[in-house]
Amino acid sequence: MIPEKRPENIIGNYHTHTSRCHHAYGEDREFVEAAIQAGYASLGFSDHTPWPYRTGHVSGVRMLPEELDGYIASVKDLREHYRDSIRIHLGLEVEYLPEYLDWMHEMRDRGIEYFIMGQHTLGSEENEIYTARACVEDDAVLRYADICCEGIRSGLFSYICHPDLFMDRRRDEDFSPACMEAADRIVQACQEMHIPLEYNLLGVLSHVEDNPRGYPSRAFWDYVSRYDVPVIIGVDAHEPYHLTHPQTRKIAEDRIRELGMKLITRLPMDDDM
Template identity: 35%
Template sequence: MLANYHTHTTRCNHATGTDREYVEEAIKAGMKVLGFSDHCPWDFPDPDYVAGLRMTPAQMDDYFDSILSLRKEYEKDITIYVGFEAEYLPPLMERQEKLYADYPVDYLILGQHNFGYDKGLVGWAGDPNVGDSELLTYINLCIEGMKSGKYKYLCHPDLLNYPYKDEHNEELYYKEYKRLLEYMKEADYPIELNMNGLVGGRHYPCDRFFRIAQEVGNKVIIGCDAHYPELLSNKDAAEHALEYASRYDLEIVNYLPGLGPKN
């Protein structure tokens, strides 16, 4: 792998390792680019509501100070970018954009974990009990989010854990995901093959999703989704991801536009 744009930090409360350790593991792996994209904080209307699996607004200064310092320190060894993995939730977008407006955000990637906001984040896309309405909501939010032009690519698009039940169920899955994937191809956005899910034995990457991607002819970007530094230098995991992409004849995108190596 030449680059990884999906890297978390301990500020999200479900990752381990120091920021420096992530950089050093990426260099060890021979990467030319490392992008930090921790879970973006929200400015919730209810000041008492806290979403636990992401940094808080109060941690943003430390996040950018740390990554920008490492960028300068390691500039001869690797190009470092800093941004966020963020959801697209229309009622909250204006508040979120104001939250990071004064920070040097290089990029955003779309990771649609939830279905909405109603005095708190609604639902979880990885819940195995999601049904038709959640599928439709998820696909619509992903398309609307990517159409906004805010995001460079779509993280773990197959995170939605929509179970096979019957013919109707499978037909709807195919129809809706094909709609999403056709838009992604038309707009020339890559979809992510998620290495963290691959090595963790999760329900994604999902074969039935990637069969549709093969049919549509999508481009794919491998995202480590690193929640621990050692994943960045795990050669077996990287080879597994490359083999998975090759299985479905998917063109691999190495660098995001405008976010390539500077040395």
């Protein structure tokens, strides 16, 4: 049964990690229990996707390809176990890598319901540095935008995570004309494909906890507020308490309201809720 006193503004969170990515903590079921406690009606797991790297590269920030079956089984078990309390979706947070698109199709066939795009590296992690480090240069910002746009237009993604990731190592005053151009391109692609931009709560939490990341970027969001594009809040939970944090969601909702942007609370797969 869905808790009776569920707040109206909280329906789904589709950005949730598990400890398999080596930088998230807690048992899978603890994330579900935290989501129920926070009042969510729907929780999507979207751990950092594994990639079958052709170079033999082993990532330290995502599950290994051989862990995918265990991830799928665990999420499906939790879906059954908690079916009377919360709806659970099986997803992945994925970089758009044209050279590995066959893997995304394979993952769909294996039961992954949805992908959200988190472009943490401009190309494959095998030969690219962290997006935010590259994006201190304007030409990398434009490259980031073009990759995001290609990914968005592929139709594979339900939304784009922290679209302002390119601002992570920049301050508001570093929001250059190239950043404006990047923001324009990304938002226009989202509008065209009818997908939302994510307002990222892990970034909000980093400010609350006084270890601030460059996103959500005030300059980016001020700039994109001129567009009629929906915004979705993503908890980007790397620990169960991120879902129940008493302040972050409220801070994000207030900011989105202040910007005059449209907040959506669910993805189409939960339209019946």
